[in-house]
Amino acid sequence: MATEVFSGAEMVVKSLSALKVKYIFGYPGGSVLDIYDAIFQQDEIEHILVRHEQAATHMADGYSRATGEVGVVLATSGPGATNCVTGIATAYMDSIPMVVLAGQVASSLIGNDAFQETDIVGCTRPIIKHSFSCRSLADIPDAIAKAFYLASTGRPGPVVVELPKDILIPQNKAHFHINTDVTMRSYNPNVKGHPKQIRKAVKAINNAKKLVVYSGGGVVLSDSSELLTQLVETLKAPTTNTLMGLGGLSGTHKQFIGMLGMHGSLEANKAMANADVILALGVRFDDRVTNNVEKFCPNATIIHVDIDPTSISKTINAHIPVVGLLNVVMQQLLNELKAIEYTPDETALTQWWQQINLWRDRKSISYQQDNDQKIKPQRVVEALYKVTNGEAYVCSDVGQHQMFAAQYYPFSKPRQWINSGGAGTMGFGLPAAMGVKIAFPDKHVICITGDGSIQMNIQELSTCMQYNLPVVIVTLNNRSLGMVRQWQDMVYDGRHASSYMESLPDFIKLAEAYGHVGIKIDTLDELDDKLAQAFSIKNRLVFVDVLVDEKEHVYPMHIRTGAIDEMWLSKGVKA
Amino acid sequence: MRRILAILMENEPGSLSRIVGLFSQRAFNIESLTVAPTDDNTLSRMTIATRGDDKVLEQIVKQVNKLVDVLKITDITDRQHIERELLLVKVVAITEKSRTEVKRITDIFRGNIVDIGKQIYTIQLTGNADKLNAFIETLKHETEILESVRSGCVGIARGDKALRA
Numbered sequence: 002m003a004t005e006v007f008s009g010a011e012m013v014v015k016s017l018s019a020l021k022v023k024y025i026f027g028y029p030g031g032s033v034l035d036i037y038d039a040i041f042q043q044d045e046i047e048h049i050l051v052r053h054e055q056a057a058t059h060m061a062d063g064y065s066r067a068t069g070e071v072g073v074v075l076a077t078s079g080p081g082a083t084n085c086v087t088g089i090a091t092a093y094m095d096s097i098p099m100v101v102l103a104g105q106v107a108s109s110l111i112g113n114d115a116f117q118e119t120d121i122v123g124c125t126r127p128i129i130k131h132s133f134s135c136r137s138l139a140d141i142p143d144a145i146a147k148a149f150y151l152a153s154t155g156r157p158g159p160v161v162v163e164l165p166k167d168i169l170i171p172q173n174k175a176h177f178h179i180n181t182d183v184t185m186r187s188y189n190p191n192v193k194g195h196p197k198q199i200r201k202a203v204k205a206i207n208n209a210k211k212l213v214v215y216s217g218g219g220v221v222l223s224d225s226s227e228l229l230t231q232l233v234e235t236l237k238a239p240t241t242n243t244l245m246g247l248g249g250l251s252g253t254h255k256q257f258i259g260m261l262g263m264h265g266s267l268e269a270n271k272a273m274a275n276a277d278v279i280l281a282l283g284v285r286f287d288d289r290v291t292n293n294v295e296k297f298c299p300n301a302t303i304i305h306v307d308i309d310p311t312s313i314s315k316t317i318n319a320h321i322p323v324v325g326l327l328n329v330v331m332q333q334l335l336n337e338l339k340a341i342e343y344t345p346d347e348t349a350l351t352q353w354w355q356q357i358n359l360w361r362d363r364k365s366i367s368y369q370q371d372n373d374q375k376i377k378p379q380r381v382v383e384a385l386y387k388v389t390n391g392e393a394y395v396c397s398d399v400g401q402h403q404m405f406a407a408q409y410y411p412f413s414k415p416r417q418w419i420n421s422g423g424a425g426t427m428g429f430g431l432p433a434a435m436g437v438k439i440a441f442p443d444k445h446v447i448c449i450t451g452d453g454s455i456q457m458n459i460q461e462l463s464t465c466m467q468y469n470l471p472v473v474i475v476t477l478n479n480r481s482l483g484m485v486r487q488w489q490d491m492v493y494d495g496r497h498a499s500s501y502m503e504s505l506p507d508f509i510k511l512a513e514a515y516g517h518v519g520i521k522i523d524t525l526d527e528l529d530d531k532l533a534q535a536f537s538i539k540n541r542l543v544f545v546d547v548l549v550d551e552k553e554h555v556y557p558m559h560i561r562t563g564a565i566d567e568m569w570l571s572k573g574v575k576a
Numbered sequence: 577m578r579r580i581l582a583i584l585m586e587n588e589p590g591s592l593s594r595i596v597g598l599f600s601q602r603a604f605n606i607e608s609l610t611v612a613p614t615d616d617n618t619l620s621r622m623t624i625a626t627r628g629d630d631k632v633l634e635q636i637v638k639q640v641n642k643l644v645d646v647l648k649i650t651d652i653t654d655r656q657h658i659e660r661e662l663l664l665v666k667v668v669a670i671t672e673k674s675r676t677e678v679k680r681i682t683d684i685f686r687g688n689i690v691d692i693g694k695q696i697y698t699i700q701l702t703g704n705a706d707k708l709n710a711f712i713e714t715l716k717h718e719t720e721i722l723e724s725v726r727s728g729c730v731g732i733a734r735g736d737k738a739l740r741a
């Protein structure tokens with residue numbers, strides 16, 4: 002019906018439908034009420050009403066991380082939009098595809114400091130992949146289609162679409178047409194790796210005696226986990242995942258040597274430091290990985306594969322850069338390895354693994370738990386692994402509990418581990434878990450959090466009630482901002498400035514006040530049973546408050562300004 | 577080292593602020609920046625003069641290229657290229673001597689006096705940055721500079737190759 006005309010608000014909804022959007026996470030306000038009215042009058046897309054716009058962004062983010070789809074957020078102008086900023090930055094740092102639709106005051110008022118006017122395009126400019134300011138009705142479908150295309154291709158990331166009120170109102174109508182098959186002359190991300198670089202990479206691999214595969218979030222985002230597994234099994238090389246890459250290679254794979262970096266395993270960091278060739282796949286040599294860049298892996302030839310050229314040689318110089326989509330480049334590498342009939346040098350490989358096993362034997366990821374002691378946080382994560390068969394989606398907040406989760410829950414699949422790695426945003430965990438639960442209502446979804454982090458978006462317990470999102474929240478309650486406290490112990494002579502929580506709420510009562518179930522775990526002997534009980538409750542959100550030892554530190558830990566393998570293994574013990 | 581970057585980008589609202597924002601956000605240096613639409617009105621051409629070592633330059637070029645609005649960026653410094661900048665400068669020219677001197681220097685540098693007041697001359701000069709600097713230094717010896725404005729450099733590579741969409 003080409004003669005039919007639609008308002009801008011209706012076009013927004015029709016565009017989203019055309020792009021197969023199922024959920025919008027948002028919060029209404031003056032400038033976007035027309036969109037809400039349009040959403041109300043259809044039933045293809047469900048809107049999830051959060052309690053704070055930041056949570057909408059994290060929910061959309063969690064939904065995207067678990068499904069690979071673009072997460073969609075809707076917020077009103079001014080404070081609604083600025084509340085999204087932290088969530089946008091979080092998605093940006095971890096390259097998560099997200100589209101944020103932000104209301105704006107009417108075009109005629111822009112620049113006048115009108116009520117609830119904020120330059121959200123300006124505010125978000127450094128933390129987005131791109132943004133669009135719509136100025137007419139006709140801009141809307143085009144901007145939204147491009148936003149989805151940009152968010153989900155190349156190196157993914159958040160895109161903001163600004164929608165002034167006057168182009169949304171029902172008084173203005175126009176024909177609707179959307180072209181979802183977008184091309185842009187200024188945007189053509191590389192797909193295939195350059196054949197010459199592929200040959201160079203394989204040659205370096207072929208000459209390697211101590212090869213390490215260092216794989217990251219890019220492998221998860223590009224759904225290349227199977228290829229990665231195939232590749233590392235061909236190479237027979239030790240493989241480490243970054244915090245963002247956990248699950249890329251299964252945590253239970255025999256070639257997996259643990260996470261690397263600040264709180265990574267000794268064997269992973271040692272292997273990196275001693276490698277002669279590092280095959281870096283979808284990683285960005287973050288400072289939490291490298292430690293002191295001056296001392297970083299001096300003897301290694303670095304092959305760096307990434308979709309984003311800016312990630313290559315930004316902090317660490319790559320000897321063999323390969324720009325391209327990981328799933329494509331890894332297939333190219335496999336083909337080239339086959340072409341040269343690659344087999345690893347058995348003697349060198351045996352020696353290399355012997356060396357690695359010696360480092361492994363130091364059991365750097367371990368802790369001491371006696372029966373009469375307070376519960377160790379690590380023990381809780383291990384218990385969670387057992388009770389969920391290692392199959393749950395684990396969303397975490399930021400702090401010690403996040404590192405314990407990363408260390409003690411071996412993820413066997415990509416997208417199973419969801420955390421704010423690049424930004425380290427406290428308050429991410431609960432809304433992210435909610436986003437995952439919406440996508441996978443039948444799966445166990447855990448939010449491992451801390452007594453500090455959970456309070457940064459605790460209002461979402463109300464959203465969970467409204468939409469029946471029975472996630473399991475497990476608070477490793479150490480009555481302190483544990484990670485801060487750990488640094489204060491190690492760097493500031495134990496002066497605990499503002500790192501403990503002197504007036505924690507009763508989380509059980511709080512959960513109950515929101516209509517959920519609360520379970521408190523105080524002693525080791527009740528841990529397993531009570532966790533089993535928590536996971537046996539279906540269709541109710543369970544808030545498990547576990548009182549853990551507040552003195553526990555996360556080990557191993559990089560020694561500041563040292564090389565990647567210079568680590569504290571425990572208090573006062575260096576590797 | 578001083579570098580001249582030629583950038584071709586979509587002529588759209590926000591494009592300029594993205595580039596400028598990128599430079600400040602990543603602590604890259606901008607010595608000068610010029611921008612205007614090209615013969616094709618949908619595109620803008622920008623010339624940025626910047627400073628940095630090879631590693632920094634590599635990042636600048638990659639980061640600018642990554643901006644969705646940008647079609648192309650090239651570093652024209654090491655290639656045969658033409659670089660031009662426009663200078664307008666107002667100087668005191670009261671005495672007969674200063675008037676002749678200013679005129680003489682302007683002629684030597686192939687500038688033009690484009691406006692004359694009771695006590696001032698306004699001079700226009702084009703050239704590369706070195707030439708403009710030298711001109712200003714020479715003028716300073718002869719008279720007082722009241723006001724000066726420079727356009728920042730524009731650059732184009734020599735030869736058959738063209739930076740186009």
Ligand SMILES: Cc1ncc(C[n+]2csc(CCOP(=O)(O)OP(=O)(O)O)c2C)c(N)n1
Pocket residue numbers: 398399400401402403425426427428450451452453454455477479481482483484485
């Ligand atoms: C929004 C935000 N503010 C501050 C920080 C700095 N920070 C990192 S970890 C941490 C403590 C977290 O405490 P809690 O959630 O209780 O976790 P724990 O370390 O005790 O396990 C803080 C304050 C942060 N990462 N994010």
Ligand SMILES: [Mg+2]
Pocket residue numbers: 400451452453477478479480481482483
């Ligand atoms: Mg805590």
